[in-house]
Amino acid sequence: MEGLLFWFCGGFLLLGGLMMVLQRSAVVSAVWLVFAFICAAGIFAVLGGVFLAVMQVLVYAGAIMVLFLFVIMMLQGPVLEGERKLMPVGMWPLIAVPPVAVLLLITGYLRSDATVAFAAAPPAGFGTVEAVAGLLLGRYLLAFELISIVLLVALVGALALGRGERNQPWK
Amino acid sequence: MQSEILLRWIVLVPLLGAALNGLLNRRLSKQISGLLACGAVGVSFVMSVLVFLRLTGMEPESRLVQDTLGTWMHLGAFRVDLTFAMDQLGAVMALVVTGVGFLIHIYSLGYMAHDDGFQRYFAYLNLFIFAMMTLVLGGNLIMLFVGWEGVGLCSYLLIGFWFNEDANASAGKKAFIVNRIGDFGFLIGMFLMGTTLLPHLGAGEGVFNFQVLHAHAGVLAPVATAVCLLLFVGATGKSAQIPLYIWLPDAMAGPTPVSALIHAATMVTAGVYMIARLNFLFVLSPTALAVVAAVGAVTAIFAATIALAQNDIKKVLAYSTVSQLGYMMLACGVGAFSVGIFHVMTHAFFKALLFLGSGSVIHAMSNEQDMRVMGGLRTRLPITYATFMAATLAIAGVFPFAGFFSKDEILWKAWSGGNTLLWAIGFLAAGLTAFYMMRLVVLTFFGENRASSEVRKHIHESPATMTVPLIVLAVLSLVGGWIGWPHFMGGGSWFEQWLEPVFASGAQIGAHGAHTGVATVDVLVQNAQMNHAAAEALHETGVEWTLAVVSVLWAVLGLVLGWFVYYKRATIADGFKKAGGGFVYRLLLNKYYVDEAYDAAFIRPGYRLSRSVLWKGVDAGLIDGVLVNGSALAVYLFGSVLRLFQNGMIRFYAWTFTIGVAVFVLYLSFSS
Amino acid sequence: MEITLTHYLVLAGLVFITGMVGFVVRRNALVMMMCIELMLCAVNIVFAAFARLHGDGGGHVFVLMNFAVAASEAAIGLAILVEIYRRRRTVNVDDLKTLME
Numbered sequence: 015m016e017g018l019l020f021w022f023c024g025g026f027l028l029l030g031g032l033m034m035v036l037q038r039s040a041v042v043s044a045v046w047l048v049f050a051f052i053c054a055a056g057i058f059a060v061l062g063g064v065f066l067a068v069m070q071v072l073v074y075a076g077a078i079m080v081l082f083l084f085v086i087m088m089l090q091g092p093v094l095e096g097e098r099k100l101m102p103v104g105m106w107p108l109i110a111v112p113p114v115a116v117l118l119l120i121t122g123y124l125r126s127d128a129t130v131a132f133a134a135a136p137p138a139g140f141g142t143v144e145a146v147a148g149l150l151l152g153r154y155l156l157a158f159e160l161i162s163i164v165l166l167v168a169l170v171g172a173l174a175l176g177r178g179e180r181n182q183p184w185k
Numbered sequence: 186m187q188s189e190i191l192l193r194w195i196v197l198v199p200l201l202g203a204a205l206n207g208l209l210n211r212r213l214s215k216q217i218s219g220l221l222a223c224g225a226v227g228v229s230f231v232m233s234v235l236v237f238l239r240l241t242g243m244e245p246e247s248r249l250v251q252d253t254l255g256t257w258m259h260l261g262a263f264r265v266d267l268t269f270a271m272d273q274l275g276a277v278m279a280l281v282v283t284g285v286g287f288l289i290h291i292y293s294l295g296y297m298a299h300d301d302g303f304q305r306y307f308a309y310l311n312l313f314i315f316a317m318m319t320l321v322l323g324g325n326l327i328m329l330f331v332g333w334e335g336v337g338l339c340s341y342l343l344i345g346f347w348f349n350e351d352a353n354a355s356a357g358k359k360a361f362i363v364n365r366i367g368d369f370g371f372l373i374g375m376f377l378m379g380t381t382l383l384p385h386l387g388a389g390e391g392v393f394n395f396q397v398l399h400a401h402a403g404v405l406a407p408v409a410t411a412v413c414l415l416l417f418v419g420a421t422g423k424s425a426q427i428p429l430y431i432w433l434p435d436a437m438a439g440p441t442p443v444s445a446l447i448h449a450a451t452m453v454t455a456g457v458y459m460i461a462r463l464n465f466l467f468v469l470s471p472t473a474l475a476v477v478a479a480v481g482a483v484t485a486i487f488a489a490t491i492a493l494a495q496n497d498i499k500k501v502l503a504y505s506t507v508s509q510l511g512y513m514m515l516a517c518g519v520g521a522f523s524v525g526i527f528h529v530m531t532h533a534f535f536k537a538l539l540f541l542g543s544g545s546v547i548h549a550m551s552n553e554q555d556m557r558v559m560g561g562l563r564t565r566l567p568i569t570y571a572t573f574m575a576a577t578l579a580i581a582g583v584f585p586f587a588g589f590f591s592k593d594e595i596l597w598k599a600w601s602g603g604n605t606l607l608w609a610i611g612f613l614a615a616g617l618t619a620f621y622m623m624r625l626v627v628l629t630f631f632g633e634n635r636a637s638s639e640v641r642k643h644i645h646e647s648p649a650t651m652t653v654p655l656i657v658l659a660v661l662s663l664v665g666g667w668i669g670w671p672h673f674m675g676g677g678s679w680f681e682q683w684l685e686p687v688f689a690s691g692a693q694i695g696a697h698g699a700h701t702g703v704a705t706v707d708v709l710v711q712n713a714q715m716n717h718a719a720a721e722a723l724h725e726t727g728v729e730w731t732l733a734v735v736s737v738l739w740a741v742l743g744l745v746l747g748w749f750v751y752y753k754r755a756t757i758a759d760g761f762k763k764a765g766g767g768f769v770y771r772l773l774l775n776k777y778y779v780d781e782a783y784d785a786a787f788i789r790p791g792y793r794l795s796r797s798v799l800w801k802g803v804d805a806g807l808i809d810g811v812l813v814n815g816s817a818l819a820v821y822l823f824g825s826v827l828r829l830f831q832n833g834m835i836r837f838y839a840w841t842f843t844i845g846v847a848v849f850v851l852y853l854s855f856s857s
Numbered sequence: 858m859e860i861t862l863t864h865y866l867v868l869a870g871l872v873f874i875t876g877m878v879g880f881v882v883r884r885n886a887l888v889m890m891m892c893i894e895l896m897l898c899a900v901n902i903v904f905a906a907f908a909r910l911h912g913d914g915g916g917h918v919f920v921l922m923n924f925a926v927a928a929s930e931a932a933i934g935l936a937i938l939v940e941i942y943r944r945r946r947t948v949n950v951d952d953l954k955t956l957m958e
Contacts (some may be wrong), residue, residue, distance in 0.1 A: 020860045024868045031872050031895050040887050047891050050872075055876055061865070061909045063917050070939035073924050078894065078931050085935045086887055089942045101882055112843035113874040119854050120870050123863075130862040130910065134893075137912045145914045148920070154918045161925045168929030173868050175936035833954035835889075840881045 016060055023056035040086045044079060051075040063141040191232045192252035192269040195279065197227045198232075199314040215303045222307035223290045226314050230283035237276045245686050248273055251324060262383050264391045268324030274687045277526060278321035278458055281533045282451050286314050289446040292541050294440050296548060303414035306346060306440065313339035317451050321458060326375060326393035329459065333371070333423065336452045337364045343447060344439040356438040357498075363432040367422015373413030381408050395462065402465045409466055413473030415429040416459065417480075424456030426514055426726060427484045430507045431780055437499040444499060445696035449506045449540050452844055457513040457529055461522040464688050468520065478518020478599075482610040485511030487777075489617040493624070494773035498543045501625050505580065506536055508509040512595050515611055521598035523684040527669050528591035530680075535579035535588055538658035542573035545647045545655065546629060551640050556625065561634035565644045568652045570630050572659035577626050579662040581619035581740040584733075589740075593733050594671065600732060615736060615798035623747025631752050660793030671738045673729045712784030717759050865906035873899035886941075886948040890934050897927050 030050025034043045057069035101109065139145045150158050202225030206218055211222070213459030240248045254267040290310060297306050316335025323329040337360075379392050385404045390397045396704060398405070405412065420426065425433035436448045447453070460477065462466055467474055485508045492504035509532050516525035547554055549566055563570045579586035582593060592615060599608040634641055646652070670676025750757045762770045772778070830841065883889055901920045904918035908916025942948055 015863070017860045019907075020864060027868070028871055028875065031875035031879075034891060034895065035875060035883065040885050041916065043888050043891060047895065050895065050950045051898065054902065057865075057868070057902055058905050058920075060860075063905050063908065063920070066905060066917055066920050067954075069921065069924060073928065074894070074898070078928055080888065081931060081935060084940065089887070089939065089948055108876065109840065112840075112847040113878050115847040115851055116870060116874055119850060120867050123854070123869065130860060132862060132909055133912060136909060140912060140914065141908075141917060146917050149914045149918050150921065153915070156921060157918070161922050165925055166927055168932050172932040172936040175933070175940050627956050835950045835953070836884070841880065843877050846877075 019056065019060045023053045023060065024052075027053035027057060041083070044082050044086060047082075048075050051079065055139045061141075062136045065146050067143055070156045189250055189252045191236050192271055192322060192795070193254060195229050195232045195236070195283070196226050196269060196315060196318040199311045200226065201225060203308045203311035203315060206304050206311060206848060210304045210308070213304055214798055215298070218304040218307055219294045221292065223287065223289075225311055226283060226287045226290050226450065229314065229318065230287045232281075233279040233283050237280060240271065240273065240276055248686065253324075257327075262386055262392070263379070265325060265327045265393060266391050268328065268391075268394070269319075269322045270324035272687060273324055273684050274458075274461060274526065274724075275322055277530060277684070277729065279318065279756055281316065282317050282321060282529050285450045285537050285658075286310075286317075287532050288447060288657055289442050289450075289537060289541065290601070292445075292544070292651050292654040293440075293442040295648045296544055297440065298648075300440075302346065304475055306343075309339055309342045309346070310443070313343070313452070314449060317455075319631055320455055325391055325395060326378075326398070326463075330371070330375065333419075333455060334368065336447070336455060337361065337368070337423070340364075340447050342437065343344070343443040344436045346439050348444065353438040356432075356435040360432040360436050363429050364422045367419045367429050370415045370418025370422075371420075374412045374419065377408055377415065378405060378412050381405055381412075395447055395668050396465070397463050402469060405466060406469045409469035410472045411464075413470045414476060416463065417456075417473060417477055420456030420514075421457055421480065422456075423459075424453050424510045424514065425484075425507045426456070426480050427487060429452050430484060430488065430687055431783065433507055434500055434503040434776070435495070435502050441499065441540060441547060442555050444503070445537045445540030445544065448503070453506065454513065454529040454533070457510070457517060457525050460514075460517045461526050461688070464522045467517070474518050474520065477541040478515050478519070481511045481514025481516075481518050482607045483511070484508065485515060485614040486617070487511075488622065489614045491776050492621045494770055496557055496765065496774075498546065498556050498559070498625065498629060499540070499554055501556075501621060502536070502539050502543060504541075505618065505621070508618065509580070511614070512592060512611065515607060516595040516598060519598050519602045519604060519607065521595065521602075522688045523681045524591065524594045524598055526684060527680050528595060531579070531587035531591040531662075531666050531669075533692070535576040535586075535662040536661055538572060538576040538655060539580065541651070541655055541658065542569050542576060545569040545651055546567075546573075548647055548651070550636060551642045551643055552635065553640060556628040558635045558637075558640075559629045560632040560636075561630070561664075562644070563630040565634075566630075566809065567648050568646060568655060572652075572655040573630070573663050575659040576624045578745075579666075581622055581744055582615055582736060583740050583744070584737050585663070585667070587662050587664070589737065590666035590669045590671065593736050594669065596736060597729055597732055600728075612736065612739065616739050619740045619743025620747045623744045624751050627748060627751040671729070674733075704774065739768070862910050863908055865902060868905070869899040869902040872896075872902070884949050884951050886938055886950050887935075887954075890931065890938075890951065893934075894927060898922055916933070 027050050030046050030053055033046040034050060037043045037046060051070060051074045055067040055075070056066075058070055059067040202222050205221055206213065238251055239250060243249075249270060249272045251271075252269045254269075256264065257267045258265045264459065290307075294307065296478045300306065311621025313336060316332050316339055318332070320329055320336060323332055341357045341361040344360050345354045348354045348357070375393070378398075381399055382392055382398070382404055385401055386392060386397070418429075422429040433448055433453065437444050440446070441478070467477070488504045488507035488511060492501050492508065495504060509528070513525045513528050513532070516522070516528060546562060546569060549569075550564065566626055569771065575586065579588040594610050596608055596615070599611055634644075636644075646729060667676075669678060669680035672678050673737065674769045750761075764770065775781075830837075865932065873896050876892040879892035879895070880889050883892065900921050904916040904920045904923070906916075908914060908920075938948055941953065945953065947953070
């Protein structure tokens with residue numbers, strides 16, 4: 015059952031990513047990315063992170079991607095003019111170098127039989143809201159508070175940028 | 186107040202004056218600036234007197250006041266303290282420097298009154314007093330050296346005081362560079378001394394502390410000759426002895442009070458002071474002492490002959506200074522350190538007076554220094570004339586003026602030490618001194634005035650600020666020598682007695698060295714004994730009387746001859762010029778062509794080396810070609826490669842970024 | 858076939874490469890930002906996989922932190938894009954070459 019879910023979700027995750035890259039329209043790309051994120055939520059669920067899976071759908075596929083779509087709607091017509099042309103063929107090998115290198119590494123790694131198996135079952139309560147909340151407000155309290163400050167700063171920064179230059183208080 | 190603490194203020198108050206004058210400069214009015222400067226030196230003088238009085242109240246053997254501000258450097262066994270110390274020798278020097286310095290400050294008020302750089306001048310002058318006091322009151326050789334360099338700096342600044350004239354700036358540079366040559370020797374000597382001494386020191390002993398040096402003089406005995414000769418190289422630079430005297434005549438480019446203070450009365454005697462201070466070292470090396478004596482004697486006669494033919498009033502006095510410094514060196518060289526210092530003191534009085542008098546003359550003559558256009562100033566400048574005459578009699582060595590006592594004593598020590606040749610040279614130079622001084626006086630003050638009518642109209646006696654120091658110094662030139670009134674004339678040689686503890690121990694070291702087989706100076710042992718019993722014995726022989734009378738007669742003869750040749754029978758003077766086909770005269774007029782010889786021997790080859798190797802080769806070729814342009818070329822080439830990456834394409838940046846990540850990942854995976 | 862940690866790592870690697878390549882080849886700044894999100898997602902998978910391996914929920918906490926960082930980055934990045942668009946009337950990065958000067 016776990017294996018089946020992994021292949022299913024993993025396969026569609028990759029497909030979603032690829033389609034996002036290959037589509038010329040930003041809106042279509044965004045929709046494929048939502049699809050990929052939902053598949054990623056499935057992967058989290060397979061790994062026992064139920065709370066993560068929920069958050070992935072709510073925050074990522076929901077909130078963040080909606081933000082993207084809003085901006086796309088504001089800024090962009092259907093397809094960006096420059097996106098119509100492909101990269102020149104001469105550039106392809108150059109662009110292929112890093113991914114090929116990493117792919118080579120992965121295949122080499124797979125051949126080496128250095129696979130690591132998981133424990134038969136995760137500990138009781140693993141990945142539940144209660145367990146994550148305990149860690150978040152216990153062991154990682156400081157990080158939790160700091161990340162809230164990061165969010166706050168981002169909020170203020172986004173506001174300041176979004177106001178437009180004419181409305182800046184220092185102008 | 187504790188008089189120890191006064192010592193630091195003796196040194197620091199002039200520094201304070203210099204700082205105020207130097208930093209505030211034009212913001213101070215001339216009155217306040219002059220008041221500050223004179224006040225600083227005056228306070229310094231008063232404090233010197235206070236400490237001196239305290240010294241007189243002490244036991245003769247333990248006369249020493251020390252003031253330690255703290256440790257300056259402490260590196261392993263090497264330790265230098267910021268110590269000021271005043272013993273009998275330091276007291277004499279301090280009183281002379283601050284006393285004469287104070288008078289010259291007062292004089293400068295009048296002399297520099299119309300100068301634009303008034304405040305700057307007094308800042309330098311105060312700085313000089315600070316440096317000189319550091320030199321004479323420094324408790325160790327390092328402090329002495331700091332002062333030594335400090336006075337050199339002030340000398341340079343003041344020689345080139347009117348720096349907008351090229352010649353003055355060059356003279357300043359010449360003084361500085363020539364002194365650097367001497368200082369080079371001085372430093373090497375100090376290093377040698379330090380490295381020899383360091384392994385033998387106890388805990389907490391400052392290596393260059395004079396007392397420590399004194400206590401360990403025995404350790405230094407093997408290197409004493411080298412050390413002393415090297416130190417003497419420094420002294421020849423600072424005290425203008427052959428071969429490094431050439432800067433002093435040029436140094437007359439500075440304001441005349443500066444010539445009086447720095448280049449006659451105080452700074453140039455630093456070499457003599459240094460030798461006297463390290464007497465315990467010099468007595469260990471008969472060779473070094475012989476060299477000192479010989480150089481001193483030769484300088485004395487050499488400079489005196491040059492002075493015969495000079496036409497610039499200050500040049501005559503400059504060569505006269507060189508000659509008198511030779512006397513001091515001669516005294517030190519024959520082991521009569523106290524007499525050398527005695528001559529330093531009396532010379533400070535009468536030579537400062539001569540320079541200040543010449544300054545007064547120059548002032549009256551609208552800055553004319555050539556004696557050939559002077560003359561007849563006797564009636565126009567009565568005070569200057571009278572005081573100048575007193576100084577002339579003093580330098581000529583006429584009884585009872587100050588110069589007589591010190592000069593006669595030097596000649597007597599040379600004679601009694603068995604150095605008849607040195608005595609003869611000194612004696613001859615004494616006659617020449619009297620002669621050229623009379624020539625100077627006659628050309629300046631007697632006969633008809635040869636100046637243009639324009640200048641003649643402006644001739645006036647100097648203001649009181651200038652004449653009062655002249656009068657004070659004239660009195661000192663008369664009575665200043667009396668404190669050294671010798672035994673044989675019924676006096677007490679008080680000056681010598683005062684300094685005796687400083688030098689007696691040196692003599693003891695010398696005598697001790699003789700017993701233990703270390704080479705030493707017989708003369709010195711003799712001198713040490715002579716101070717007591719032998720002096721009495723010699724006194725009875727009447728030799729001393731005879732010599733004294735002869736030297737006075739000799740001086741008077743020189744004066745009379747000078748008077749006769751240049752006033753009564755001026756044709757004889759012209760005859761001199763033509764004697765030997767005029768060759769001798771030209772030789773003297775051109776100072777034996779020493780400057781030209783140095784030019785040909787050192788300066789031109791130096792220029793050639795600089796031009797061909799250092800400039801064309803090293804500077805243009807190596808530094809400009811390879812280093813400067815080479816590095817620029819390397820940066821250019823590197824940049825032209827890097828520029829390809831700076832193309833503004835974000836995606837290109839991202840791509841190079843991913844390449845970097847790929848390389849990093851591959852490295853990590855294959856390296857483990 | 859048993860699913861091991863290795864499977865998840867390979868999957869994450871492939872997703873990451875997809876995002877990386879997308880970032881290089883796409884000209885639309887909005888899509889480039891989406892690619893960044895995809896790469897972050899790959900990282901999240903690795904975190905979750907290791908959390909499962911060690912049975913420690915710390916990995917989950919880090920994923921949540923990543924969500925916050927991604928949200929901040931998206932907010933700021935998009936705000937900057939909006940501002941750029943206001944000035945330049947484009948989100949094509951090939952037209953935004955001022956970094957060269």
